[in-house]
Amino acid sequence: MSTRDTALPSSTDVVVIGGGIAGTAMAFYLAREGVDVVLVERGELNREASGTNAGSFHLQLAIHQLSGQGGDAERDRLLADARLSLEAFEVWQGLGAELDGDLDLHLTGGWMVAETEEQLKTLRDKHELEQLAGIETEVVTGDDLRQRAPYFTERLLGATYCPLEGHANPLVVAPLYALRAAQHGAVVRTHVDVLGIDVHGATGARRFTVRTSAGPIDAARVVDCGGAWAGELASLVGLRFPVRSEGLHVNVTEPRPPMFRPMIQHIGRRLTLKQTENDTFIIGGGWPSPAIAPPRRYPTSWHSAAGNTAVAVSVVPGLADVRVVRTWSGVIVFTDDFSPVVGESLAVPGFHACVSSTGFTFSPMFARQLAEQMAGPASASPFPERYSLDRATHRLEFR
Numbered sequence: 001m002s003t004r005d006t007a008l009p010s011s012t013d014v015v016v017i018g019g020g021i022a023g024t025a026m027a028f029y030l031a032r033e034g035v036d037v038v039l040v041e042r043g044e045l046n047r048e049a050s051g052t053n054a055g056s057f058h059l060q061l062a063i064h065q066l067s068g069q070g071g072d073a074e075r076d077r078l079l080a081d082a083r084l085s086l087e088a089f090e091v092w093q094g095l096g097a098e099l100d101g102d103l104d105l106h107l108t109g110g111w112m113v114a115e116t117e118e119q120l121k122t123l124r125d126k127h128e129l130e131q132l133a134g135i136e137t138e139v140v141t142g143d144d145l146r147q148r149a150p151y152f153t154e155r156l157l158g159a160t161y162c163p164l165e166g167h168a169n170p171l172v173v174a175p176l177y178a179l180r181a182a183q184h185g186a187v188v189r190t191h192v193d194v195l196g197i198d199v200h201g202a203t204g205a206r207r208f209t210v211r212t213s214a215g216p217i218d219a220a221r222v223v224d225c226g227g228a229w230a231g232e233l234a235s236l237v238g239l240r241f242p243v244r245s246e247g248l249h250v251n252v253t254e255p256r257p258p259m260f261r262p263m264i265q266h267i268g269r270r271l272t273l274k275q276t277e278n279d280t281f282i283i284g285g286g287w288p289s290p291a292i293a294p295p296r297r298y299p300t301s302w303h304s305a306a307g308n309t310a311v312a313v314s315v316v317p318g319l320a321d322v323r324v325v326r327t328w329s330g331v332i333v334f335t336d337d338f339s340p341v342v343g344e345s346l347a348v349p350g351f352h353a354c355v356s357s358t359g360f361t362f363s364p365m366f367a368r369q370l371a372e373q374m375a376g377p378a379s380a381s382p383f384p385e386r387y388s389l390d391r392a393t394h395r396l397e398f399r
Contacts, residue, residue, distance in 0.1 A: 017226055021363045054250050054284035061081065110263040111149065137160045151260050153314060153316070243335050246291075248332050249305065335357055
C-alpha cells in the first residue's frame, strides 16, 4: 500500500484527518460502507498515541476515569462508561476476524491493586459499579490474594481481578485498518499537513475546503481524528474541544521466565505492568515526558524511567534485578470532563470528530458507530449528549 505517492484528489465526500487508530478505523468503516473517503496524516501512520501506548486493553474503571467528586452524576457517568467498556470488548473480540489479521490480542485477565485502606475502599466502590454494569470483577484480599498472586508484595491490602482484560499489539492495529481501508477504495496519504479548513455556505460536496500541503480538497464532511491535536484541528472551524494532551513514558525489560500473565494496574499510583508473550515486561502507567512542539517528538525522561520502574518493583519485588533494555515516549489525549468527543457538530454541520481518552480500547467501537451514522443516519443510534462536539464551545460563548 503506497501512502506517499498516491495522488490527492481535488474532492471527496469525507476527509478524515489523522492516521492513528481512530482515523484509520474511520477510513475503513466508511470505505466499507461505500463512502468516498480520503485520509490525510501529517507524519507516518500510527506514529503517535496509537502506536506508542502500552497496548493495555482495559475493562475495569481506570484511575483517570475516577474524578473523586462523587455524587449521582458521577455515578451515572461511571456506570455508562463501564457499560461502554463492555461494548468495546465485544468489538475487540471480533476485530481480528473483521480485519482478517492477527492483532496479537491476549486476554490474560487483569489485577488492579491497592496499598492503603482508602485505595481498597475505592476498589470496593468501583467493584459495585462494575457489577451493576455487568462487568465481571472480584475483590481479593488477604491470604486469598497471596495464594493467587504470590508475585505481589505483602504490603498490598487487596486487589480487584477482571478475567477479560489483556493487551493487544499497538504496532499492528492501525496499519491493518489502513490497509483494509485502502483495499475498500479509501485514499490514504501520509506527510500531508492540514493548513486550514474553510467552511462554505454551500452544502453538499463543497461544504468544506481542507487546505493541505499537497493541495486543497473539497469535501462534504470532515472527521477530526487528530487525537492529541484534535483541539487544534477543531479550532480551525471555530470549535473548542475540552481536550488536553500529555506525554507519557514506557519501559521495556529483558525477558525472564514467566512470572505472571495478568495485566497489573494500580488504583492510586501510575502503573500498568504486563509480561508479554516473549516474556519481556512492559511497564507504563502514564509517567510524563516533556512536551515539545512538532516536528520534534516527546523526549524520554530519566525521572519517569526511574519512577515508573520503582513503582513496578514496589508492587512486584521479583522485578528488582530485571534490566530495562528500551524506553520510549509518546503522547496521550484526555478530555477534561471524562467524556469522549464523538459525533457531528450542530454548530458546524458536516464537521465530525472521534476522540476519547483510553482511545486504544475505545476507538474501534466509536469509529464503527460514527461511520454507520454517517453512512446511514436514518437508522443509526444517536450519541449521548455528553459526547457533543459543541459542549465546550457553548460554555465559552455564554460566559
